Amino acid sequence: MSTSQPDEATKATAKAVDDLPLLRGNRIRLxxxxxxxxxxxxxxxxxxxxTLFWSFPAWTQRAQAEDLLQHAIVSCSSDKILCWAIADSGSDRLIGSLTLFNINRAQGRADIGYALHSGxxxxxxxxxxLRLVLDYVFDTLKLRRVEADIDPRNTGSCKLVQGLGFRHEGLLRERWLVDDALQDSAIYGLLARDWHNQRRS
Ligand SMILES: CC(C)(COP(=O)(O)OP(=O)(O)OC[C@H]1O[C@@H](n2cnc3c(N)ncnc32)[C@H](O)[C@@H]1OP(=O)(O)O)[C@@H](O)C(=O)NCCC(=O)NCCS
Structure with missing residues (x-):
């Protein structure tokens, strides 16, 4: 029987996997x-x-996907960042991503980001x-507030969060420089109490 101990990378990956819950919906699983x-x-x-309103321009090299995967797999921690693949429930193929980042347990807040294949x-x-993750954020992690930073021209994303009860809380001008183009940030926020009231009604 081997008595060798797992190395640091293996332990980090195991912790990352432990920290990321599987969230099941009707048509998708995270x-x-x-x-x-x-x-x-x-x-x-x-x-x-x-990537039209994303924080980096469209990728041109497969190595960029390898880097993201490596990071998304090992860096998950409920104290820092949680990276989910959005997968079709039937095929389990990845159709998008959802990330909870800047998790600050002491302050009870985190940021959320998401993208789906355009098809x-x-x-x-x-x-x-988002519903699955917001239930997890407010019921299990017990955070108080979730924020979304959205380019105000990104109508789909603004409608999505508004429909979930996020409030538009302000506009930060020229916050991002992506591919030589400046982007504003519309800041949306959702509080745990709004989410729970909404779910009750
Ligand atoms: C934003 C994005 C995730 C929306 O995904 P989606 O699966 O099409 O959204 P849904 O079908 O769940 O729609 C949710 C709501 O938003 C509305 N909506 C979505 N896209 C819309 C659009 N382009 N214009 C108007 N309304 C839109 C829907 O009608 C729906 O409203 P309802 O709840 O009243 O029915 C998707 O467009 C995307 O991946 N965009 C590129 C990445 C991106 O910009 N991410 C956000 C960065 S902040």
Missing amino acids: RGFRQDDIDDVYALYSDPAV QWGKGYAKEA
Whole structure:
């Protein structure tokens, strides 16, 4: 029998997997990223329609997908960042991503970001995914507040969060410089009490 101890990287990956819950919806499931998601991850972020209002320009090299996967798999921690793959419940193929980041347990807040393959837009998948994560954020992590930073021209994303009860709380001008273009940030916020009241009514 081997008595060798797991190395640091193996332990970090095991902790990351432990920290990321599987969230099941009707049509989708939110699970951890896997190495075999690479083609679907590359397809997601190399699509200029998806990155039009994103914080980086559309990818042009597969190595960028490898880097993201590596980071998304090992860095998950409920004290820092949680990276979910949004997968089709039937096929388990990745159709998008949802990240909870800047998690600050002491202050009770976190930021949320999400993207879906453009062929899957308009089917209610993003709403289903955000609902699952917001239940987890407020019921299990017991955070008080979730924030979304959205380019005000991104009508789809603004409508999505407004429909979930986020309030528009302000505008930060010229906050991002992506591909030589400046972008404003509309800040949306959702409080635990708003979410719970909404769920009750
Ligand atoms: C934003 C995004 C995730 C929305 O995903 P989606 O699965 O199409 O959204 P849903 O189908 O769940 O729609 C949720 C609500 O938003 C509305 N909506 C979505 N896209 C819309 C659009 N382009 N214009 C108007 N309303 C839109 C829907 O009608 C729906 O409203 P309802 O709840 O009243 O029915 C998707 O467009 C995307 O991945 N965009 C690229 C990445 C991105 O910009 N991410 C956000 C960065 S802040």
